[in-house]
Amino acid sequence: MSTAERLRALLQRDFDLAPEALRSDATLESLDIDSLRMIEILFCIEDEFGITVAAEPAEIRSRVTTFGDLEGYVDALVAAGGARAP
Amino acid sequence: MRRVVVTGMGVVSPLGTGTTAFFAALTQGHSGVRRTDRGICAVVDMDASLHFPAPKLRMLDRVSRFALVAAKEAIGQASGALEELDPASGGVCIGTGMGGAETTEEGYRTLYAEGSERLKPFSVLMAMSNAPAAWIGLEHGLAGPNLTYSTACSSSAVAIGEASRRIARREADLMIAGGAEAPLTYGTMKAWEALRTLAAEDAEDPSASCKPFSKDRTGLVLGEGAAIVVLEERERALARGATVLAEVAGYGLCTDATHITRPSMEGQARAMRLALEDAGMPAGAIGYINAHGTGTEANDAVETAAIRHVFGALADRVPVSSTKSMHGHLLGAAGALEFVAAAMALASGTVPPTMHLRHPDPLCDLDYVPMRSRRVPALEAVMSSSFAFGGTNAVLIARRGN
Structure with a gap:
């Protein structure tokens, strides 16, 4: 499974998000993912991908505004071996 | 008010x-x-x-x-x-x-x-x-x-x-x-x-x-x-035409300020009296008491004495039960659960029993409605008592709604 597929499966399973809603250009706002929900999603992503998200939430928010951004962000972390946030 | x-x-x-x-x-x-x-x-x-x-x-x-x-x-x-x-x-x-x-x-x-x-x-x-x-x-x-x-x-x-x-x-x-x-x-x-x-x-x-x-x-x-x-x-x-289930007629609140756990007869009695005063009711108006009745040696004897103190000769005529015998002690939720039990007794005319009371204690000599619920159709008002570690005593009185 690609990162995007795993991410979709996780968001669908644990966060009740419909797969068809998870388009690359879908904003987190349109998915009802506020800063609090994002913290939990990152926590679950850490478990799912065995990575550590070391970046501060504000920094992530400035970089990740759509589902596509999130996918790219996680992809980069996985590629870096999860040692630290890019 | x-x-x-x-x-x-x-x-x-x-x-x-x-x-x-x-x-x-x-x-x-x-x-x-x-x-x-x-x-x-x-x-x-x-x-x-x-x-x-x-x-x-x-x-x-x-x-x-x-x-x-x-x-x-x-x-x-x-x-x-x-x-x-x-x-x-x-x-x-x-x-x-x-x-x-x-x-x-x-x-x-x-x-x-x-x-x-x-x-x-x-x-x-x-x-x-x-x-x-x-x-x-x-x-x-x-x-x-x-x-x-x-x-x-x-x-x-x-x-x-x-x-x-x-x-x-x-x-x-x-x-x-x-x-x-x-x-x-x-x-x-x-x-x-x-x-x-x-x-x-x-x-x-x-x-x-x-x-x-x-x-x-x-x-x-x-x-x-x-x-x-x-x-x-x-x-x-x-x-708005709501169905009134009961009226909160009285609330008595006081603190023992004597011991962190040991209940005080005076404190419990004072809370009951304050609730009656707040409701503007004589003790005789109370047709059922849902007791704090924890099942500890100390509480049950002290609470019995406190009820006698407040109700005097009427104490022998008022049914008292501890529903904790069935639902256990819900600590912070106990007072509300027992208030609901008392309000439902008031509305239905059926008083729930004190279960597992098979061996009377001379220090606990009230009518505890042992082992079986009882029909008491003419209930007008009921009392629910809650006494706490830390000493905060709270007593609520509910009166028939309509």
């Missing part, structure tokens, strides 16, 4: 979810007490996933789940109570002794037992003691006072009393009030065990381990759950 009525009630209890199931089990003398891997306790059997979607569920400690489910039932029964309500004139008062104890314990287990620092992101929000009240206010859009009371075993009687006062004093028109508790974690059970107040398991029937007022009582049995009521200003409730 304005008059305050109850227009909705909701319950999540070891005897079932919903007031109907709860009261039917009470009057039939069923027990929710059983043996578990944590010891003898009264556990709620509720599938929370039927009530909340998964993402919401993960934000809610067990105690908040109980509170929200009970609040939903109460608000549903008080149908239309929140319509045409100025959100600022509606509030929430909830009592809890331990708040999100399960989340706290899980966090410590992760940290100390598993040696991991990965605590769940919502640990703080789930464990905080005001989470149940906050969620009720959020879900139902109540923007007036949102308060959490923690006075141990009298927490939710205090919550109902204080909420009533706010309505009486025109500070609110509607209050959601009650209590929630989910203390049956391994750590909490062990802490209570260490205090040596828990009942020994009944060798023949574990469900009969809590024996209030019985000579062979050995202590209290912990329980969990929530009980919530909708309180409204009386004229408002009548004007």
Whole structure:
């Protein structure tokens, strides 16, 4: 499974998000993912991908505004071996 | 002072979810007490996933789940109570002794037992003691006072009393009030065990381990759950054609200030007297007392003496029962659950029994309605008493609604 597929499966399973809603250009706002929900999603992503998200939430928010951004962000972390946030 | 009525009630209890199931089990003398891997306790059997979607569920400690489910039932029964309500004139008062104890314990287990620092992101929000009240206010859009009371075993009687006062004093028109508790974690059970107040398991029937007022009582049995009521200003409730279930007629509050655990006869009697004065009723008007009746050696004898002190010669004529014999001691939710039990006795004319009372104690010599419920059709007013570690005594009186 690609990162995007795993991410979709996780968001669908644990966060009740419909797969068809998870388009690359879908904003987190349109998915009802506020800063609090994002913290939990990152926590679950850490478990799912065995990575550590070391970046501060504000920094992530400035970089990740759509589902596509999130996918790219996680992809980069996985590629870096999860040692630290890019 | 304005008059305050109850227009909705909701319950999540070891005897079932919903007031109907709860009261039917009470009057039939069923027990929710059983043996578990944590010891003898009264556990709620509720599938929370039927009530909340998964993402919401993960934000809610067990105690908040109980509170929200009970609040939903109460608000549903008080149908239309929140319509045409100025959100600022509606509030929430909830009592809890331990708040999100399960989340706290899980966090410590992760940290100390598993040696991991990965605590769940919502640990703080789930464990905080005001989470149940906050969620009720959020879900139902109540923007007036949102308060959490923690006075141990009298927490939710205090919550109902204080909420009533706010309505009486025109500070609110509607209050959601009650209590929630989910203390049956391994750590909490062990802490209570260490205090040596828990009942020994009944060798023949574990469900009969809590024996209030019985000579062979050995202590209290912990329980969990929530009980919530909708309180409204009386004229408002009548004007919208609501069914009035009961009136909160009296509230007595005082503190022993003598000992951290040992109950005081004077303190308990004073709280009962204050409630009667507040209701403007003579003791003779009370047709049923839902006692604090924990099943500990100290409480039951002291409470009996306090009732005698207040009721005098009338004490022998008033039925007194401890429903803790069936639902256990819900700590911060106990006062509200027992207030609901008393209000339902008032409305139905059936007084629930004190179960497992087979051996009379000379120090406990009132009419405890032993072993079988009783029809008392002419009930006009009932009393519910809650006395706490720390010494806060709270007594509520409910009067027939219409």
